Amino acid sequence: ETGVTQSPTHLIKTRGQQVTLRCSSQSGHNTVSWYQQALGQGPQFIFQYYREEENGRGNFPPRFSGLQFPNYSSELNVNALELDDSALYLCASSLPLAGNSGANVLTFGAGSRLTVL
Amino acid sequence: GEDVEQSLFLSVREGDSSVINCTYTDSSSTYLYWYKQEPGAGLQLLTYIFSNMDMKQDQRLTVLLNKKDKHLSLRIADTQTGDSAIYFCAESSGGYQKVTFGTGTKLQVIP
Numbered sequence: 001e002t003g004v005t006q007s008p009t010h011l012i013k014t015r016g017q018q019v020t021l022r023c024s025s026q027s028g029h030n031t032v033s034w035y036q037q038a039l040g041q042g043p044q045f046i047f048q049y050y051r052e053e054e055n056g057r058g059n060f061p062p063r064f065s066g067l068q069f070p071n072y073s074s075e076l077n078v079n080a081l082e083l084d085d086s087a088l089y090l091c092a093s094s095l096p097l098a099g100n101s102g103a104n105v106l107t108f109g110a111g112s113r114l115t116v117l
Numbered sequence: 118g119e120d121v122e123q124s125l126f127l128s129v130r131e132g133d134s135s136v137i138n139c140t141y142t143d144s145s146s147t148y149l150y151w152y153k154q155e156p157g158a159g160l161q162l163l164t165y166i167f168s169n170m171d172m173k174q175d176q177r178l179t180v181l182l183n184k185k186d187k188h189l190s191l192r193i194a195d196t197q198t199g200d201s202a203i204y205f206c207a208e209s210s211g212g213y214q215k216v217t218f219g220t221g222t223k224l225q226v227i228p
Contacts, residue, residue: 090160104215
């Protein structure tokens, strides 16, 4: 079974530009979460998608948006890039849960490293 | 709000035991997790514990949970150089609730 794959692995943008990051979830996983990991920090929750709808959002402005597709793959879009958006963006997928309980075990991709100049 | 705190750095000699500590603030935390991140890689789940448990052992890993003090620890027995990485403590309230991560503890294993 393939794991979580992300693209691109590295990219450089300038302030004000827009970026789209892509993620293919692990086979059988129907939930995708996106995290931002700044240098030397822990991952910060951006949002989560379940059944193609946003299902939870962290403390990020609306210029961070996402999509989930019927095959459970996902995109993270960031508009009007700022210098502080430079970070490693991690996608994680997780298995369907029985009801709304159980451990939310995340399988992470290797990340997309974004540099904003 | 939720907050998860860890010490930044730990250095141990190969063969010794490592103990990484974590404190969290969210009383509704139901699951506590330990993830490992190696350079240039995403995070890998090591183990997790349900909040009604005090201890969980998995080969060289032992997790201790003190729910009253909101304190979690990860003990790695017989630490190897391959254990050098950043270890993240995390918590969630269960189900599809978000997972909140700590700042990470960098473990350095000295040969």
